[in-house]
Amino acid sequence: MSAIHIPALRFGVPYRSVDTLSTTGAQVSQVNSGLIRRDMLRIADAAAELQDIPSKRLLAICHDAGEFFLSGRVPVGDAGQEQTADDYVRQTSASCGLPHALVRNNMGKIAHVLLEMGAILKGLTRGLDLSVLDAGMGEQQGVPVSFYRTADSLGVVLPSNSPGVNSLWIPAIALKVPVALKPGRDDPWTPYRIAQSLIAAGCPRSALSFYPTSHEGAHALLAAAGRSLLFGDASITKRYAGDPRVELHGPGYSKVLIGADRIEGWRDLIEVLASSVAANGGRSCINASTIIVPAHGRELAAALARRLAEVIPRDADDPQAVLAGFANPVMAESINAAIDHDLEEPGAIDLSAQARATPRLLQHQGRTFLQPTVVFCQSSGHALANREFLFPYCSVLEMPQDEMLSRIGPSLVVSAITDDHAWRRELLASPLIHRLNLGAMPTSHVHWDQPHEGNLFEVLYRRRAVQTVA
Amino acid sequence: MNAPYASPAHRPASAAAVAAAAKKLDAHVRAIVSWHFSPATGSPFWLEWARKARWNPAKEVKGFKDLLRFPNFADDLLRDEPNERWVPKAYAKRPYMIFETGGTTGMPKQRVSWQDHLIDYSEFSLTLEDRYFPKNSHWLMAGPTGPRRLRLAIEHLANIRGGSCYHLDLDPRWVKRCLGKGDYAQAEAYKEHVVDQAITILRNRKNIHCLFTTPKILEAMAERTSLVGLGIKGVFCGGTSMTPQVVRFLSEEVLEGKAQFVPTYGNTLMGLACSLPVSANDGWSVTYHAPQPRAVLRVVNPDDATQDVAVGAWGRVELTTLTKEFFMPRLLERDEAMRKQPTARYPWDGVADVRPFGAQSGKIIEGVY
Numbered sequence: 001m002s003a004i005h006i007p008a009l010r011f012g013v014p015y016r017s018v019d020t021l022s023t024t025g026a027q028v029s030q031v032n033s034g035l036i037r038r039d040m041l042r043i044a045d046a047a048a049e050l051q052d053i054p055s056k057r058l059l060a061i062c063h064d065a066g067e068f069f070l071s072g073r074v075p076v077g078d079a080g081q082e083q084t085a086d087d088y089v090r091q092t093s094a095s096c097g098l099p100h101a102l103v104r105n106n107m108g109k110i111a112h113v114l115l116e117m118g119a120i121l122k123g124l125t126r127g128l129d130l131s132v133l134d135a136g137m138g139e140q141q142g143v144p145v146s147f148y149r150t151a152d153s154l155g156v157v158l159p160s161n162s163p164g165v166n167s168l169w170i171p172a173i174a175l176k177v178p179v180a181l182k183p184g185r186d187d188p189w190t191p192y193r194i195a196q197s198l199i200a201a202g203c204p205r206s207a208l209s210f211y212p213t214s215h216e217g218a219h220a221l222l223a224a225a226g227r228s229l230l231f232g233d234a235s236i237t238k239r240y241a242g243d244p245r246v247e248l249h250g251p252g253y254s255k256v257l258i259g260a261d262r263i264e265g266w267r268d269l270i271e272v273l274a275s276s277v278a279a280n281g282g283r284s285c286i287n288a289s290t291i292i293v294p295a296h297g298r299e300l301a302a303a304l305a306r307r308l309a310e311v312i313p314r315d316a317d318d319p320q321a322v323l324a325g326f327a328n329p330v331m332a333e334s335i336n337a338a339i340d341h342d343l344e345e346p347g348a349i350d351l352s353a354q355a356r357a358t359p360r361l362l363q364h365q366g367r368t369f370l371q372p373t374v375v376f377c378q379s380s381g382h383a384l385a386n387r388e389f390l391f392p393y394c395s396v397l398e399m400p401q402d403e404m405l406s407r408i409g410p411s412l413v414v415s416a417i418t419d420d421h422a423w424r425r426e427l428l429a430s431p432l433i434h435r436l437n438l439g440a441m442p443t444s445h446v447h448w449d450q451p452h453e454g455n456l457f458e459v460l461y462r463r464r465a466v467q468t469v470a
Numbered sequence: 471m472n473a474p475y476a477s478p479a480h481r482p483a484s485a486a487a488v489a490a491a492a493k494k495l496d497a498h499v500r501a502i503v504s505w506h507f508s509p510a511t512g513s514p515f516w517l518e519w520a521r522k523a524r525w526n527p528a529k530e531v532k533g534f535k536d537l538l539r540f541p542n543f544a545d546d547l548l549r550d551e552p553n554e555r556w557v558p559k560a561y562a563k564r565p566y567m568i569f570e571t572g573g574t575t576g577m578p579k580q581r582v583s584w585q586d587h588l589i590d591y592s593e594f595s596l597t598l599e600d601r602y603f604p605k606n607s608h609w610l611m612a613g614p615t616g617p618r619r620l621r622l623a624i625e626h627l628a629n630i631r632g633g634s635c636y637h638l639d640l641d642p643r644w645v646k647r648c649l650g651k652g653d654y655a656q657a658e659a660y661k662e663h664v665v666d667q668a669i670t671i672l673r674n675r676k677n678i679h680c681l682f683t684t685p686k687i688l689e690a691m692a693e694r695t696s697l698v699g700l701g702i703k704g705v706f707c708g709g710t711s712m713t714p715q716v717v718r719f720l721s722e723e724v725l726e727g728k729a730q731f732v733p734t735y736g737n738t739l740m741g742l743a744c745s746l747p748v749s750a751n752d753g754w755s756v757t758y759h760a761p762q763p764r765a766v767l768r769v770v771n772p773d774d775a776t777q778d779v780a781v782g783a784w785g786r787v788e789l790t791t792l793t794k795e796f797f798m799p800r801l802l803e804r805d806e807a808m809r810k811q812p813t814a815r816y817p818w819d820g821v822a823d824v825r826p827f828g829a830q831s832g833k834i835i836e837g838v839y
Contacts, residue, residue, distance in 0.1 A: 018754050019715035032716045034689035038723060041693060223658075239654065 004077040005029065006188050008212060009195060010039055011046060012205020014078045021185065021212065024095040024327060026077070028188045028212045033220035036180070036211050040153065040224035046178040046206035047152040053204070055130035058174045059117050064201035065194070066114030070107065074196035076189075083193065092189045096160055097367065099314065099321030102281055106164040110194065113167040117174050124171060124457040133176060137466050146466035151226020151245075153178050154460065157218045158191060159231040160184030160327075161390060162283040165249070166191055168456065169229055173198060177460050178207040180225055182218050186327045222246055227459050247459055251388045252285030252412030254443045257427075259418025260294045260401045262440075267303065269417060272440045274307045276415060278372055279444040281324035282392030286413045286435075288443045289388040290395050297398030298351075301376040305351040308372035308392060313364035324391070325367035332368045335389050336361040339373065342383040348395075349376050380407050405430055413443040476752035483817035491762065491817040496533030498763035498792060503531040506558060506797040515547075515555040516797060534766065537790060538776050540799040548579040548739075556582050558794065570617040571738040575647070578617070581738055586795045587619040590741035590761060591627045594734075597744050598631075602704035602730035606632035607679040612668040612687055613708070614642045619738050624682045636675060638667035640687075665690045672700045679703040685712055685720060692724040708734045708742075711805065711825045714754035721748065734758070735824055739798060740765045740789050743821070746813060755823055758807075759816035766790045767821050769809035775802060781811050781819075786827055803827075 004026040007014040017029035050058075068074055076083035083091070089103045098106070113120055121130060128147075132138035137146040154172040156179060159165060172179050181191045195208040211217060215236070222228045222240065230240055231249040240246040256276050258266065276288035293300055314321035326332040339360070343350055352360070352373045362369045372392035377385040385395050386409060399407060405426055408414070415437040416427050427436055437445060483491075506516045507528035520527055531537065553568060566582040609628035615621045615637060628635035648657035668691055672678055681702050683691070688707060691697060697705075705725060712720075712733055721731045735758040736742040743758035743765075760767040769785040771777040779785035787803040806827045810820035 017715045018718050019713045030715065032713065032719050034685075034716070034724070035719050037689070037693060219654075239652065 007078040009210035012208045016078055025091045031211050031213050033217040036220045037224050043153040049204045050176045050207050054134050061201045061203050062114045062117035062174050065197040066111045068197035068200045070111040088193055093316050095186045097325035097327045100317045101319050101321050109164045110167045113170050144466055146464045147461045150462050153225045155180045155221040155225025155228035157182045157230045158184045160186035163190040171456050175460050180209040182211050182221055254286050254288050254413035255290045255411050256288045256415045257404050258293045259420050261420050262417050263295050266296050266300045270307050272442050273304050275442040277394045278311050278392035286444050292397045292404050294401045297396050298376050301374050301396035302351045305355040305374040309356040311372050313369040315365055325369050329368040332370050345383050347378040347382045348384050415441055415443045476749050477747050479746050479815035481814040483812035487817035488812050495763045499534050502792045504528045505794055511558055511560040513556050513558045537799050543798050543801040549577045553582050569619040569738045584795055586793050587623045588626050591623045594742045603680045608633045608677050609635045609680040610678050611635050611637050612683040614640050636671045640664050681705045698726045698728045702729050704730045706732045717748050718754040757810045757820040757822040759820045762818050764793050779809050781809050784808050
């Protein structure tokens with residue numbers, strides 16, 4: 001395949017910028033912030049075009065797009081090149097560092113959302129008859145209802161961690177809201193392939209804008225879009241804290257809590273814990289970064305470290321590979337140095353260092369890896385007690401069960417392994433927990449009828465009272 | 471076969487032209503250094519500096535290369551030294567103007583001036599094309615005002631071209647302060663306030679065909695209305711770095727491919743570095759050339775500013791100002807740029823695609839999201 005230049009898409013039309021950025025395998029057009037602002041002045045026209053398409057047709061488009069995405073040849077680059085599914089896996093793996101197996105896994109998640117859009121919307125809308133969105137009003141359970149769009153566009157500032165997060169914005173198309181996507185630096189491939197799959201399936205081009213851009217461009221997008229999803233670290237998301245137009249997806253600080261009633265059986269939970277920490281290469285915000293137990297903390301941490309020591313760097317195309325490499329080795333080195341620095345503070349021990357014969361930072365087949373790391377912390381105040389890194393990392397803390405809820409802090413996902421009815425009620429009442437898994441279930445387990453983080457329908461639509469003369 | 475250059479002005483300079491420009495620069499350096507370091511004409515600051523340095527620049531500087539004997543100029547001197555210390559003795563009885571650069575809090579950097587800003591803009595006027603910046607038409611100055619020389623310089627530019635200049639109020643320090651505090655809403659509101667003023671003038675006053683502004687304000691104005699539709703034919707822009715894509719966007723979309731976009735690189739200390747005409751033929755890259763011999767720009771090795779980088783390589787921008795009013799050797803700007811070869815129009819080095827120094831260094835992100 002000849003050198004690929006991935007253009008921006010302005011209302012679905014390729015635009016080759018003068019400014020470009022290299023990612024592994026491609027040059028990517030970089031657009032300026034003013035261009036985004038100027039385009040967004042015209043986004044209402046795209047919303048109107050999408051509004052005129054019946055929901056039933058949009059579901060069919062999404063379904064066909066799912067098939068294109070999973071196995072089709074779609075345009076990539078601006079020189080007439082096409083991309084097969086295998087090309088996509090190789091290219092994404094090379095630029096993001098995920099092994100092929102994980103890219104395919106993520107690909108499946110994305111395709112599932114496209115193929116099953118009807119069921120996804122059923123979950124998001126709690127069973128609303130989608131013809132209500134076509135007509136603006138209708139009936140639900142015999143009661144007149146009306147919903148209106150709160151925005152003409154959904155801006156999405158995406159990360160490069162893992163392609164799967166793209167599944168969160170896709171329902172916007174079926175909900176008749178055009179999207180403007182800012183890809184993560186290392187993963188232009190996924191949103192571009194989804195957009196091209198939707199176009200190939202018959203989605204209006206105008207509903208799909210793709211703007212590789214700088215931080216400044218991202219801020220312009222967030223300022224101009226009616227509603228947005230923002231993935232980013234605290235330095236980026238804090239600017240939008242309290243902005244009702246922007247749904248923040250920062251670090252998850254997801255956790256596993258084990259109740260006093262289940263802790264004696266901790267040996268049986270090691271697989272659930274390992275999966276919570278290391279599924280998807282530890283690259284999701286729903287991966288656990290802290291495990292809190294009322295007893296046996298050190299023993300549990302050591303056993304988990306031994307289990308995770310089996311997760312080793314492998315070739316990108318090894319079907320057994322689960323650990324992701326770093327496209328930017330400097331990032332891996334910096335994370336490694338940060339952990340080593342904080343381990344100098346008394347009160348924490350790296351049990352993984354004892355469980356494997358190799359260092360945490362490792363080169364394999366020319367790629368840089370950080371191997372799974374389990375740190376036992378004696379106190380929740382330790383610098384490593386509540387941290388989240390871009391690889392399988394977790395701390396293990398020991399504290400009485402009745403202190404846990406007051407110490408966990410905001411947590412995207414909590415898997416609470418307990419049958420204690422009273423404590424379950426406390427967990428259900430906690431405003432700190434975004435998604436609660438009750439029972440021995442990995443934090444990374446997702447049911448799509450239970451929206452992952454926020455509810456896109458509630459972000460994009462508002463219900464109004466409606467009365468008509470009979 | 472077409473010449474591989476964006477315009478005749480972009481052709482490489484001949485060796486003879488480069489040598490002639492260098493010779494002229496060396497003669498100018500000798501005259502200016504002699505002026506500032508001679509007791510009869512020099513300034514208290516530089517005369518004292520020479521005494522402490524124990525060498526006599528007036529006698530020992532024979533050309534531009536000899537200026538490497540000066541260390542990089544510390545711009546804090548412009549904040550800390552009383553302005554009287556910079557006044558050449560020859561101008562001692564003439565009241566001076568004080569212009570400021572940058573600044574958000576505390577004492578700003580200042581320089582003294584009498585005619586330099588007028589000379590710089592008179593020379594710049596000669597580079598403007600009359601069909602885009604028509605003679606006898608009016609200007610709107612939608613840029614920083616207050617203690618900056620731009621306020622007077624743009625009005626002078628309008629006047630010597632036969633027009634008048636409309637102004638608005640714009641305090642960039644307030645914007646910087648808002649951004650520094652993370653008050654983005656206030657900064658945005660202030661931008662709207664500025665744009666309101668500008669568009670009100672354009673809509674209510676006729677014969678304004680020329681505009682000075684910054685890229686951000688230009689974009690914001692054009693998000694409200696068609697500037698070409700309001701009669702704008704030429705825009706002279708300065709103030710911040712512009713990537714080739716930004717230049718293309720401003721030319722093709724903001725100005726609709728109809729009005730001319732003229733980017734410049736300058737500040738209170740330098741004067742005005744002009745660009746070669748920008749176009750798609752040159753990849754929308756902007757190359758600036760200092761107003762030599764009155765000012766000289768070098769692109770230097772950041773680790774050893776006595777060394778120029780090779781043509782085509784990136785380095786830090788170093789400015790030397792050489793006028794009778796102001797001598798400032800080897801100030802390291804807070805910008806980096808690519809060194810470009812001398813051209814037919816400007817037979818001395820150019821600096822291209824200027825951006826903030828260190829703009830390419832990364833940061834470490836923690837967390838998974």
